[in-house]
Amino acid sequence: MPETVKTSGLRSISVSGRMRILSKTGIMNKGIIDATGSQNGGMEMTIKTTTETTATPLQNKLEGLDNFVTNQLEQWKGVGTAVAVIHKDQVIWSKGYGYRDLEKKLKVTSDTLFAIGSSTKTFTATAAAQLVDEGLLDWDQPVNSYLQDFQMFDPVTTDRLTMRDMLCHRSGLPRHEMVWYNSPRSREELVHSLRYLEPNHNFRSKWQYQNLMYMTAGYLIGHLKGTSWEQVVQDQLLTPLGMNSSLFTVQEMQEQADYALPYMDQEGQNVSIPFRVIDTIGPAGSINSNLKDMTAWLQLQVQRGKWQDKALVSTGQMAEIHRPQMISDSPFHSKELPISTYGLGWMIEPYRGHAMIHHGGAIDGFASQVAFLPDEQIGIVVLSNTNGSVIPYTVAFYIMDCVLGLEPKDWTSTLLKLMGQGEQEAEQPAQKQLEETLAKGEPQVEEETKPEKTSAVLPLDAPASTYTGIYQHPGYGELLVHETDQGLQTRFNNIDMPMQYVGKHTFSVSLVLFGLHMDFTFEVNEDQPVPAASVSAPLVPEANANPIVFTRI
Structure with a gap:
């Protein structure tokens, strides 16, 4: 994206959910850049080296990244963001920008924990692939053959729904988000409630993003291992990958030394908001992580299930979760993004002629994008603590353009023009329209809800x-x-x-x-x-x- 775009008046767009964008060389020979930056572009950088500090060709391609990220924070009025890039088994970029705590002026680092929202779905799908490898799960075996009491609204879906159906969003159910959002019920109770939730499309006829199905998939994973989804992911993915900072609850995150506060725009000002507890729906979106851990996650993906010469997942099952299963919706249909598909826990889309696999996430005060280019074996993670921020997506696209040697596309203007909004405009109605177009994940909540005011209050027609x-x-x-x-x-x-x-x-x-x-x-x-x-x-x-x-x- 050209740095001359004049959008400094923009506020962060609060998107109620997953915004769908299509989604070893290293500095100093296995060295990692660890840096923090101010919102106005002042960078404080520490370079940890094992031998030398000569930049690699890929890093040279990212020489404009610092300025771009800093400009994005200013243009979209973001609070903080963290950006990392990997190539094969090497981290070639890992930096924090802006603030994890705006009031205390605490800067984002590579260690700063963020809620990653629906990017969690990639962990649930990968854990399921491991169970297939173990012979505990068949992608196409009905769920009710594993969970004897399992039932959907209609008998056909009850008898035929599989793990594959749940993970590629083709159950026929609409979102039904209010079933789980802020609910005091347990995961098991919510799985039981599925039998009372009416579909709005025929089974397997349409792709519809569905968090409850991912919760159910996680519940089944735990059931098959005789434990919980959390324990399976911890034992079979986080621990082997050395993802020692990653956590499953925001309560645990707040007990750590370096975590980001969630922010949202209120009347033009970034205001800290409460953390949203989503433990019950955990397999759909509850993981909290940082750059150091998420780069390991990307390395597992680009190396097709291998980590430090050990296969955590078979190549065949990694190919299965990375394979298109359903045509999906995209708010960014264009010549750059001509078609959108969904695999098992991942979006699979061509970006400017190159294969791209990714998943975004959003939950109150946080947004994320985890993406990789499988042919080039390049992975990107961008984390943000600004509600519904588009920064993870504009930054990820910019990085892809750079490493692929393409002229960067102006995605900031594209997002605005998508809704018929001029470059100089950032009025709330257009923002609202963009929110509704992009909303594909977890909802965001303000602490107060007020009805629209009318000129007069009507008297009740009954006591x-x-x-x-x-x-x-x-x-x-x-x-x-x-x-x-x-x-x-x-x-x-x-x-x-x-x-x-x-x-x-x-x-x-x-x-x-x-x-x-x-x-x-x-x-x-x-x-x-x-x-x-x-x-x-x-x-x-x-x-x-x-x-x-x-x-x-």
């Missing part, structure tokens, strides 16, 4: 007691409607949502985590003054999805 009470859906759980000093309020999964009456027993409810303003409609018998029997809520925004009906209990 408040008609609506208050506890309602239940067998898959979603309980929804509480109660009175507060400010009026009626809904509580679901410990998330409070104010309600604004709009008439005909319907309330506007603001759900910021999905950027939605939904109409909750109560079923009321007009002839009898009795409490509403149910409330219908459009919690599944995908096309063809029916509203979720909660029945009074």
Whole structure:
């Protein structure tokens, strides 16, 4: 991307989820660059060498990377980011930029831990490949042959759903994110709830990103090994790879010395927000890691399952997870990215004529991109502590252009023009439209949710007691409607949502985590003054999805 692009007024775009971009030589002979940088470009660099400090040809191709990353932080108003590049079994670039703690001015380093969000899915798929190698799992054996009580909404999917189906997102289920988001239920309880979740497409007919399926895949992996998904990943991947800093919970991360705080843009200012606990959905997105660990992960991938001359995964099974399984959606369809496919835990797409395999991630206050070029055996990881930041993707693309010897494409302008937004504009409506276009992963939540204001507040058409009470859906759980000093309020999964009456027993409810303003409609018998029997809520925004009906209990 040309450094002359004038977008310094841009704010970070808060993207509610996975933004899908297509996704040994070394300095000083196995040396690693470890550096931190200020948001204004001042670099503090420590070079650890074992012999010499002569830059390699690949590193020479990245001579503009420092300036580019610093400019991206300024243009998109990012807080901090960490960038690493590997070639075969060597780390050729590993640096931190900006701040892990903006208030204390603590800089990002190669050791700084970030939540990697849906990039976790690559670990779940690789662990499954190991179980196939061990003879414990068959990609195409129905899940209910391993989990006897397993059941989906319809009998066909129940009898035929496999690990392959779950990992390539073709179950027929829409996202159903509110089932798990902030839910107090256990992983096992959420797996049980799948039988009550209605699909919106036929089984295996369409690619639809689905976190619950990855949670179920992780649950099955743990079941087959007689332990948990976390323990399997720890014992069979993290420990053998020396990924000793990587953790499964944000609680553990905050006990470490060097971790990034999550930030989001609020009225033009980066504000620290609470960490989002997603332990239950862990196999879909809970890993926290740093550059030093993630470079080992990339080395395993580019070397097709080998690590330090030891095969952790067979070449055949690595090829299986890196092979396209389904045509997927892409918000960046262009001549550079002409087609998008999904493998098992990885996106597989051609980037400017070169094979590219990658997976992004996003969770409250964090964004990541993990990518590699299999033919060139080059891997890239970019981590960010700015909510929904596009920086991991623009930086990854820039690196690919450099190492491939291509003229860098101006992805900053491309992202803006994608939504018909001019280079000099960064208004919230266009940002919101871009969010909705790119949203493919974990949702982000602001701590307060407020309904859209109207010119007048309508009086209720029935006493408040008609609506208050506890309602239940067998898959979603309980929804509480109660009175507060400010009026009626809904509580679901410990998330409070104010309600604004709009008439005909319907309330506007603001759900910021999905950027939605939904109409909750109560079923009321007009002839009898009795409490509403149910409330219908459009919690599944995908096309063809029916509203979720909660029945009074």
